[in-house]
Amino acid sequence: DAGVTQSPTHLIKTRGQHVTLRCSPISGHKSVSWYQQVLGQGPQFIFQYYEKEERGRGNFPDRFSARQFPNYSSELNVNALLLGDSALYLCASSPRAGGKPEAFFGQGTRLTVV
Amino acid sequence: DQQVKQNSPSLSVQEGRISILNCDYTNSMFDYFLWYKKYPAEGPTFLISISSIKDKNEDGRFTVFLNKSAKHLSLHIVPSQPGDSAVYFCAASEYFAGSQGNLIFGKGTKLSVKP
Numbered sequence A: 001d002a003g004v005t006q007s008p009t010h011l012i013k014t015r016g017q018h019v020t021l022r023c024s025p026i027s028g029h030k031s032v033s034w035y036q037q038v039l040g041q042g043p044q045f046i047f048q049y050y051e052k053e054e055r056g057r058g059n060f061p062d063r064f065s066a067r068q069f070p071n072y073s074s075e076l077n078v079n080a081l082l083l084g085d086s087a088l089y090l091c092a093s094s095p096r097a098g099g100k101p102e103a104f105f106g107q108g109t110r111l112t113v114v
Numbered sequence B: 001d002q003q004v005k006q007n008s009p010s011l012s013v014q015e016g017r018i019s020i021l022n023c024d025y026t027n028s029m030f031d032y033f034l035w036y037k038k039y040p041a042e043g044p045t046f047l048i049s050i051s052s053i054k055d056k057n058e059d060g061r062f063t064v065f066l067n068k069s070a071k072h073l074s075l076h077i078v079p080s081q082p083g084d085s086a087v088y089f090c091a092a093s094e095y096f097a098g099s100q101g102n103l104i105f106g107k108g109t110k111l112s113v114k115p
Helices: none
Strands: A005-007 A010-013 A019-024 A031-037 A044-050 A053-057 A064-068 A074-078 A087-094 A109-113 B010-014 B019-025 B032-038 B045-051 B056-059 B062-067 B072-077 B086-093 B109-114
Touching: A005 A087, A010 A019, A019 A087, A019 A109, A031 A074, A044 A064, A044 A074, A074 A087, B010 B019, B019 B032, B019 B086, B019 B109, B032 B062, B045 B056, B045 B062, B045 B072, B072 B086
Parallel strands: A010 A109, B010 B109
Antiparallel strands: A005 A019, A019 A074, A031 A044, A031 A087, A044 A053, A064 A074, A087 A109, B019 B072, B032 B045, B032 B086, B056 B062, B062 B072, B086 B109
């Protein structure tokens, strides 16, 4: 069975540009969460979506947005990119919101802003 | 202020010996704790979890201990194998308090198991 898949795996963008990252959860999982991991830190929660609705939001500016589609896949969008947005962006899926917190992560998208 | 702290950035252990990774937390509302392992260029992989109603959970070579009064948990790996070399993250959640799936992670401890 396929795990969580993310695309692209690597991306280089220029300051001020916009980026869209994509995630497909494990089959049967309806909840998707996004995390940002900068070098030397642990992953930091950005969003959780369940049944196309936002269920949680971390301490990130409004430049960050996300959505979930009817097939439970998800997109993370970041506008007006800053150098500090350079990080590994991780998508995690779990069977449902409110279930056990064990989340299963994809391999991540490495975003570099220059 | 960090709510989940892993104060040892790195740990080196001989193959076959015990590895003990430590984690402290400050938020008394945390009631579910998880350990993840991460290899370079891969996403974190779930290892083992424990809820606040237990003080020990065991899965094969991995055991997690929780000391709620000290707000401390530890992961024991016995025996350690070279393939265990990775970065280990401790994470916490307010699961029973109605968390919306938000995991709070520590900074990680890099474990090196030497043959």
